[in-house]
Amino acid sequence: MSTGSAVASQASQQDEFNPFLAMAERFDVAADHLGLEPGVREVLRAPDRELIVSIPVVMDSGQVRVFKGYRVQHNYLRGPAKGGIRFAPDVHLDEVRALAAWMTWKCSVVNVPFGGAKGGVVVNPRELSMGELERLTRRYTTAIMDILGPDRDVPAPDMNTNEQTMAWIMDTYSMHVRRSTTAIVTGKPLSLGGSLGRTEATGRGVMITCREALRTLGMRPENTRAVVQGSGNVGGIGALLLHREGYKVISISDISGAIVNDKGLDLPAVLTWIREHGTLEKFPEADHIEGTAALELDCDLLVPCATENQITSRNVDDVKAKLIVEGANGPTTAAADKRLEERGVLVVPDILANAGGVTVSYFEWVQDRMGYFWTEEIVNSRLEQAMVSAFNDVDRVRRRYDVSMRIASYIVAIERVAEVYKLRGILG
Numbered sequence: 001m002s003t004g005s006a007v008a009s010q011a012s013q014q015d016e017f018n019p020f021l022a023m024a025e026r027f028d029v030a031a032d033h034l035g036l037e038p039g040v041r042e043v044l045r046a047p048d049r050e051l052i053v054s055i056p057v058v059m060d061s062g063q064v065r066v067f068k069g070y071r072v073q074h075n076y077l078r079g080p081a082k083g084g085i086r087f088a089p090d091v092h093l094d095e096v097r098a099l100a101a102w103m104t105w106k107c108s109v110v111n112v113p114f115g116g117a118k119g120g121v122v123v124n125p126r127e128l129s130m131g132e133l134e135r136l137t138r139r140y141t142t143a144i145m146d147i148l149g150p151d152r153d154v155p156a157p158d159m160n161t162n163e164q165t166m167a168w169i170m171d172t173y174s175m176h177v178r179r180s181t182t183a184i185v186t187g188k189p190l191s192l193g194g195s196l197g198r199t200e201a202t203g204r205g206v207m208i209t210c211r212e213a214l215r216t217l218g219m220r221p222e223n224t225r226a227v228v229q230g231s232g233n234v235g236g237i238g239a240l241l242l243h244r245e246g247y248k249v250i251s252i253s254d255i256s257g258a259i260v261n262d263k264g265l266d267l268p269a270v271l272t273w274i275r276e277h278g279t280l281e282k283f284p285e286a287d288h289i290e291g292t293a294a295l296e297l298d299c300d301l302l303v304p305c306a307t308e309n310q311i312t313s314r315n316v317d318d319v320k321a322k323l324i325v326e327g328a329n330g331p332t333t334a335a336a337d338k339r340l341e342e343r344g345v346l347v348v349p350d351i352l353a354n355a356g357g358v359t360v361s362y363f364e365w366v367q368d369r370m371g372y373f374w375t376e377e378i379v380n381s382r383l384e385q386a387m388v389s390a391f392n393d394v395d396r397v398r399r400r401y402d403v404s405m406r407i408a409s410y411i412v413a414i415e416r417v418a419e420v421y422k423l424r425g426i427l428g
């Protein structure tokens with residue numbers, strides 16, 4: 001008997017950390033509020049297409065290593081599937097499924113005409129040379145090529161991938177189709193059809209949602225102590241923009257741990273240090289703490305921008321922030337969400353807070369297809385408009401249904417996708 005319940009509790013702990021189940025749990029709550037028909041519910045819950053590939057790469061040593069790669073297309077009814085590619089040693093199918101579904105909901109929340117997809121390769125990119133990374137990227141692109149295309153599925157950067165990765169994907173795809181096809185990926189270098197403002201877009205979107213959320217709480221940036229987890233594309237740029245807006249950013253972290261300065265960090269100096277040293281380790285003028293301890297620091301605003309499952313049933317009661325704005329995808333588990341709601345903590349969910357990246361990816365795709373490029377001011381002002389409008393749509397639904405911002409975001413997103421299903425007549 002006791003063995004049975006120990007097994008059950010172990011299983012439910014594993015469930016808590018399964019991102020796809022976390023997505024599905026929130027989806028079900030929102031679908032109940034919408035009274036979604038069982039058929040539509042079943043279709044929208046599951047990915048449309050999943051591809052698992054083996055990627056042989058000749059390493060610098062001459063030895064061949066075979067890596068595993070995924071591309072999951074959750075949904076492409078509202079337009080081409082869209083979503084990043086991550087390189088990480090612990091990527092797994094349920095994670096990529098969840099990330100793909102979150103892309104569908106995210107694109108719908110900000111009302112860009114894309115579906116959702118995500119890709120991953122099981123690799124620690126730090127262990128590979130540039131040449132090995134390039135061969136891996138090109139071979140992975142070739143392996144998933146059949147389901148890619150500017151009108152079918154358009155990748156972008158995610159964890160441990162960047163402009164250079166996108167340039168290799170664009171070149172590989174273009175060689176196969178025998179013409180330069182810039183709109184096959186977004187997040188490219190400017191000289192290959194990238195958009196001004198894309199690199200900063202996710203962090204900028206996070207900054208805009210922090211501002212809108214602060215407003216609803218009657219708080220002001222200059223009185224807000226912020227902790228940012230992660231210092232890559234989203235966390236690093238997000239923290240810098242918060243700093244520029246007058247927030248006191250007291251902590252930022254990377255995989256090595258967090259730096260803390262109660263008086264507020266000098267963010268430009270922190271980012272220069274990371275550029276020069278590749279890590280936050282040994283950054284002067286700050287205390288160093290280990291692991292996820294920074295999530296429990298005394299602060300007003302917590303901005304997780306690293307990875308999934310950071311705020312969980314294990315540490316949620318030690319989180320002191322009154323506002324959490326999710327720059328990362330899936331940083332809060334469903335169990336932790338419930339506790340945060342009970343405690344009155346406002347959580348701006350990933351599918352709203354980090355949607356600035358895909359919004360400017362959409363602008364990039366549009367510019368590539370027009371062959372006409374916008375100024376940074378135009379990109380940023382259109383991003384501002386899209387983020388504020390999405391925030392207001394979600395906030396209205398939150399009040400109407402008396403639900404959390406997360407469930408309200410899912411309601412907005414699912415309703416828009418479900419409408420397309422019905423109008424296209426796919427389900428009779």
Ligand SMILES: NC(=O)C1=CN([C@@H]2O[C@H](COP(=O)(O)OP(=O)(O)OC[C@H]3O[C@@H](n4cnc5c(N)ncnc54)[C@H](OP(=O)(O)O)[C@@H]3O)[C@@H](O)[C@H]2O)C=CC1
Binds near residue numbers: 357
């Ligand atoms: N890039 C984009 O446009 C978008 C990204 N996102 C999401 O934002 C998150 C971050 O992505 P992005 O900034 O692009 O990725 P990056 O690879 O640029 O940066 C990731 C950052 O998180 C740190 N990190 C990774 N794992 C941990 C950990 N376990 N604990 C603490 N820090 C950790 C990394 O540290 P180190 O450098 O030491 O490895 C790095 O500072 C992901 O969830 C991603 O899906 C969402 C929307 C768009």
Ligand SMILES: O=C(O)CCC(=O)C(=O)O
Binds near residue numbers: 085106359
């Ligand atoms: O810019 C994009 O297309 C997708 C970015 C992404 O992967 C994400 O929003 O999680």
